[in-house]
Structures are given as structure tokens and as C-alpha cells.
Amino acid sequence: MGRIPQAFRKVAAQSPVSTLLKAKTSSVLQEEKAPPLVPHLQRKKNFSQKKPFAKNDSAAKTTVPSFFFESANLSDAKSLFNSFISSTTDAPSEPSFYNSILQSFSSVSSVQDSIFFLNHMVKQHPPFCPNRFTYHTLLKQACSSADEQSLSGVHNVLNLMTNSGFPPNQVSTDVAARALCECGREEDAVELVKELSTKNSLPDTYTYNFMVRHLVKKRSVSSANSFINDMKDFGINPDLVTYTIMIDNVCNTKNLREAMRLLRVLSEKGFKPDCYVYNTIMKGYAHLSQGGDVLGVYKRMLDEEVVPDHITYNTLIFGLSKSGRVKDAKKFLQVMTEKGHTPDAITYTSLMNGMCREGDALGALALLGEMERKGCSPNSCTYNTLLLGLCKGRQLNEGVKLYEMMKKCDIKLETGSYGTLLRALCRQGRVAEAYEVFDYAIESKSIPDIAAYSTLESTLKWLKKAREQGLVV
Template structure:
């Protein structure tokens, strides 16, 4: 949208940009680079792995697939029995498929207690003998028993597991998956670990899907130590972590800024005989980048090359972001060139990261020049790009150039972000251009850039600052 509405950068704007040496950062695109740009990006290894690590085949969970024929709004067992009796007596040639009745049972289970659901199932079988419960019928009850966040024990779950055995459907590996997922999803991770270990002693071992699902929930909602303990305990049953397991762990500890643990896991991963892939390295790099630790970002990149892992587009974007954020813009510019030489086309994220770093260093005009370079390379700026540059120009005392950029944003219906809005207001008021500040306020309201209350509050605080500064003779 931005490229269609924004059009070309005005010539007057280009003249200011051309004064900066940053306009020669990149060479024109080669034919091979253009061809690479048109090709669809490959699906990352992690995306493929993640899809299979979280979900079992749909067929094994189809007890919940059909829409219920009856909707129960009351948890009253007597009402449910009456409604079922009425439904059966008024329905000619009622289906005999178990899935039809499973959907009815599931509808009642959604509002009732587990004990009443069992009573209702017994009533359904007695009232309509053609209905023969199957394994999925009992998995509905199993899931219900596990889904109560208020339960302080696994007694209800054990009751259903015993019922399954007595009914001729002893628990299997899918039963382990159903119960583990239901327990984790309602916050009962400790019970999930307890049950999975108990079932494992009965040779009902979790498969890869269940195992990695458990690890993900533990490291995300409990602690790294609880996930590590689970991994250690499951090794007794000859169930070992795989590359996906370690990737899940690294991804989550990086999100919590625990980079020391991420590096430890990286060592463990290698010791276990797995080769870290590009996603793993990118994840750790991103963690260091957000902490503004450019040296560590570069260190992970070098280790990646030493391990002969080929960097991808995200690697270079993360590297440029991390170096720019930590004040190493000169190094970031070098990798912009390396990126193109390796066949990766810089995008709006790449350029915006570099612009942000340049503005932080006080080189707002250099960042402005990069905007022209960006267009020359055929890359369309986005809202973040414009707001980053507007913020940098206003902070860098380049208000006139900032206002030119602001006019371009208005023509393109680009919304102001909170930071750039407030900085532009203060820059205008600092020069006594209050009428223009009100116009910016009007645009922020009309374009719904930020909530009205925030827009009013920022304007009010800016005008108060201006009044006080005038009284102290700081501004005219």
C-alpha cells in the first residue's frame, strides 16, 4: 500500500539525501539478484518441524470433529436425559454411527461434571442400544476429567482410565496424548508430568508429538528446570530429546532473555550429536540483538559459519538489526553489502534497522539518504520505516526535512506512531510553531494513528512544557 500511495521521493528531498555518503551503500541489483527476489522464499526447517511437533494426525482426534446434534445449556442430568429421550423418540431412523452420539456426549460434557457425563453415557447406551461406544467416546470423558483446572489430584482421570479398561478399551498411546494435552492446556502441567510418567511405566509411552508438546508447555509456563527434569526423567524410558525439542527450549529461553541457558543448550545439542540449523542460530542471535549485545550477535554468526551452516535472509536481517541497535552501524553497513553479495535482497526490515541505528548515532541525514537508496533498489518503505526516520530527523534537529517526510506520510495515509507523534509535536513547539503542532494533532486523530486520549494527553503535556519554557526564557 505504501509504495502505491507514496510515489517517488521528491527531488528536493533527494538533494538533501544525496549530501550523505551513505547513498552508495549498495550496488545496483544484478540479474541473478532480481531473479532470486521473484522466487518464493523456502519454508524454514523450523516451520516444517513445528507443524509436526505440535499436532497428531487429525484422524486420531476425530471424536471432536462432528457438530453436536443436541446442544445442552443446562448441566442438570435429568434434563439432559429427558432431552435425549425426546430426541431419540422423535427421530426416525436415528443414525447408528458412534460419532453421532459422541458429539451429543461431548456437548453435555462441556457443561456437566465428569460423574454426570458418565451417568449420561450409561443412559444413552441403555436408552438406545444401537449406540456402541468406541475408544473416542471414552477419550471425550478422559479429556473432560483432565480439563478441570480446580482438581487437586488425578483421581478423576484414573477413574476414566479404569472405566476404559473395564469397557474393553484399555488406554493406548493416543490416550496418553489426549490426557497430557488437556492437562497442560488448563494449567495442570505438574499433573501432566505425573500422569505421563505413570503411563510410561505401563508401556504407554508418549510419542514425539506428545513429548515435544509437553516440553513446550513446561518451558513456557513453568520453568527451564522443570522442562530439564522432565527430559531427564523420560530418558529412563529411552525417550530422548531430538532437534525439535532443543529448538523449542532455545526458542523459549531466548524469549525470556536467558541467553546463557540458550548457549548451554546449544552446547548440549551438539554433544548429543545434533547439528544446529539456521533457525536455532537466528533465534539466539535475535535474543542477543534485543539486548543490544552486538558483539555476541556477531559471535553467534561466526560460530554459525564455523559450523558450516548457511545463513539465510533472516540471519542477515537479525545481524544488521543487532549491530545497528548496539551502535555498530559501520559494521552493519558492511553486512548490508555482504547480504546482497550472498544473493539475499534487503527488505524494509533491513533498511529500517539500519536507519534506526544511523539516527541513534546522530546521522539522520545519512538515514534519509538510505531512504532514497531503498527506493532505488526497488524496496518499498513501510510505516515503521517512515516513523523511524521521522523520529530520527526530529531528534536530530532536522525539523524541516522531518516535515517534508511528514507530508509524504499524510499523502500516503501512513499512520503516526506514538513516539514519532510526540517528538514531532515537541520539535514544532520548540520553534514556536504551535499552529502546525495542532495540525499534526488533528491528523493523528483523523487517521486514528493513536488513541484519542493518548493524542490529547501528549498535546497537553507538550503545551504545558512550552508554557513553562517560555516563562523561563528557554524558547521565544
């Protein structure tokens, strides 16, 4: 629904036209099964330079929206505007006021009706001179129109802009590209950006990188590469941000070979990869448990004289621990401290996880004590990682002690640690304690009730079968 400026309220209250605001019949919208999908109008930053109101300017209050257009009927909107103009002797002169009226109507009307309404406003109130923001309102509406299957409506608005003395510029390109992408029309956005580029409305770096980011996220890397190659014809080349976006995406899809290729291209183009780029690639290798490659990226980072940050060391320790290179991870814990970076809960938890994987759960428990002595507070993930490791490492008594500590601190159990603790207790015939753990999981809302019940049920079934086979007492 479109908001109506405050100045309309008095007129609407005195005029029968106000009843039209609540009319649901519309020649434009044949059916109204649900509220319009466009957002309610909010005061937004003007694309052109905004002229601030003076503190004593009463017109400032008139631009604040107060209620909604509920009818998309063009005649209703014209009548209401006419009533406002005829009954107001001191109508605001600022274009922003009339732009807000147009925005209100455009949020519920068709593009063509919005253009008609704009023409009517100018005709009925000549002091109103549309500016670039006025036409950008129409441009955004045309791009966001859900019933548009082509760019004809967008072209109509662009032609109107040119004929009115406001040919498209970089801001116009940005408005159109973002509006089209927001409603899933990426192909149209690419087509329009290239078309506007031929008419000297080249996208700036922000719009260009927005398109690249949106294409790799919503479409594919190949579509982004095609866009990048096409824009080279207009003299627009990828920058450091562009390559970072691409590297981040291919790392998330575990295509590390492509990430390293892009890293080489980045260097060949004269760009120096920053810490974020290296951290992103290291993270990709870390999740694949490729500790050697993580270390290789780190060494290359040093060779390029890029200074590692806190995230670098956390990623390095995580990757080495996950790939079974705990000794190397411990060395970098020391290096991290020497370089002035304080290990945090993520650092210690990553190392504990690696130690537990190697069967050194007691060593991980000792690391917990060291962590606390150094003033670093464990988090829920730390406790659950350690509890899981102790139970799997057949250190149940220590695990139960840790569990009791977690209860006192109201720390919730995670699904993995909960199930492992239940099975470890039942394996030793400590069924009553297993039920108590189940009760705590339910009361603390650690995991969904169904998951808690099913885990307990399957564990008890296993226990019964194991007893029948003489595997447990």
C-alpha cells in the same frame, strides 16, 4: 452447552421431554451464574481412523449438531434418548453419532453422570458399541473438570477404558496431557504422563514436546528440565525440537548464557542446530545491543556449515546497527544482496535507525531514496524511524517535508515521532505548525486522544517556561 444431533429434533418436537432441555434446575449444577466454561461442541477429528460416509448415506446428515443440551439433569437426558430410540426405526448405527450425543451431554454434565449416561445408551440401544473415541470423550471431560482437585476422576475413566477393552495408549496420553494443561493443571499433567509411561503408554514426540513447551511457557525452565530428566528414565530423550523450544524460551528471558550452554549440549548430543536456532540466539543478543556476540553467533553458524537465510541477515543488520556498528551493518547489506536475499523494509529500517543513532539522519534519508529506487516500499515504521531521527538530529525542515509526505500517504504517527516533532517545532517557535501536527494525530487516530493532549500540554508548558528563562524566542 452441548449440541444435540439433528436426529433428535423431530423426537424432541413431538415429545414433552423436549421441554426438559430448557429446564434450568439440575441436581448436578447447584448454581448457574454464567454459561458453562467449556466450548460449544464442534465436529472434531476423531482420534481413531475415521470412516468416511458414502455420498448417499443419509446418516451423514444426522451427525451434524443443530441445537443444545441446556439441562445437565441425567434423568432428562435418559428420557430424551429413550424417546428417540423408541420413535426411530432406522437409528444410525455409526458410533460417531452416539459419540456426538455423549459429547453433547458431557459438555454440561459431571463426569460420573456422563458415565451413567453412556451405560444407559449402551443398555437401551445394544447396536451402539463404544469405541476408543467414546472413552477419550470421557477422559477429556475428567481432565478438564474444574471442580476436580485430584486425579481420581481421571483414574476412574482410565480404569473404565481398561475394563472395556480399550487400555490407554499414546493417543490417550496426548488427550489427557493437553486437557490438563489447557485448564492450568500442569503438575497433574506431568504426574499423569509419568504414571501412564509406567504402564506402556509412553507419550510420542509431539506430546512430549508439547509438555516441554507448555512448562517453559506457563511454569519455569527448571520445571521443564525436571520433566525432561524424569522422562529419560523411560527412554525418552530430548530431540532437536525440544532443545529449540528451550533455547527460544531462555532467549526470550534474555538468559543468553543458558542459550549458549544448550547450544553446546545440542551439538554434544549429536544434533546439528538449524538456521532457526541460530537466528533465535542472534535475536536475543541483538535486543541486548551486543553486536559482537551477534557477529560471533553468525560466524559459528558458518563454521557449522549452516546456510544463513533472509531472517539471519535482517537480525544481523538489526543487531549491529543497534549496537553502533553501522559500518559493519552496511557491509552485510551488500553481503545479503550477493547471497541472493533481497533487503526488505525491515532491513532498511534497522539500518536507518542505526544511522540516526550515530547522528547521520541525512544519510538515513538518502538510504530511503535508495530503498525506493530498488523497488522496496517503506512502511509506517520506516517513516516514523526516519522522522524521529531527523528531528533529533536537528534537521527539522527535512523532518517537516517527510511529515507532509506521510500525511499525503495517510501514514499514522507513532508516539515517539509525534512527541519529538512537537518539541522540535515548539523549540523553534513554530507553535502553529505544532497545533497542526496535533490535529493530524487526532484526526488520523495515530495515538490515543489523551496521549496526544498530554504531550501537547507538556510541550507548551515547557515552551512557556523556556521563554521566561530566555532560552527560546
